[in-house]
Amino acid sequence: MLELIVDLATRKGVNLILSSHLLPDVEATCGRVVVMYQGAVATQGSIDDLKGRRRQVFEVRIKGDAEAFLRALKAAGADCHGTGEDLLRVSVAPDQGPRDLFGLAAQHQVQVRHLRPSVPTLEDVFAAAIGEE
Numbered sequence: 001m002l003e004l005i006v007d008l009a010t011r012k013g014v015n016l017i018l019s020s021h022l023l024p025d026v027e028a029t030c031g032r033v034v035v036m037y038q039g040a041v042a043t044q045g046s047i048d049d050l051k052g053r054r055r056q057v058f059e060v061r062i063k064g065d066a067e068a069f070l071r072a073l074k075a076a077g078a079d080c081h082g083t084g085e086d087l088l089r090v091s092v093a094p095d096q097g098p099r100d101l102f103g104l105a106a107q108h109q110v111q112v113r114h115l116r117p118s119v120p121t122l123e124d125v126f127a128a129a130i131g132e133e
Helices: 002-010 023-029 047-052 066-075 098-107 122-129
Strands: 032-037 040-046 056-063 079-082 088-092 111-118
Touching (some): 023 122, 040 047, 047 122
Antiparallel strands (some): 032 040
């Protein structure tokens, strides 16, 4: 079905409206989105533009006082949320990066066990649009 949607849009020039909560499928098949939340438009635009507004995103796994580290990240202007595993997705300003994350961790006696740059997803855009970063 997804291949048919892409084929109709790209080869046949047909505009389609796809309504789905499966954001990876939306991201794979659509160029533009309208994010609805509680009956209102939360954000809209091209997927590339919406993802481009995002700050740098990192996957971080730590050992130590997670609450203190999260408070420090938020005080430094970072946005954090868990992924359901023991990973955190941390988005920082464009002028911040891994060195800043390691510095905050060291200040709070937290060990960074894993740090990897992450590509923003449509799920990140959705979370930001509804205020759940």
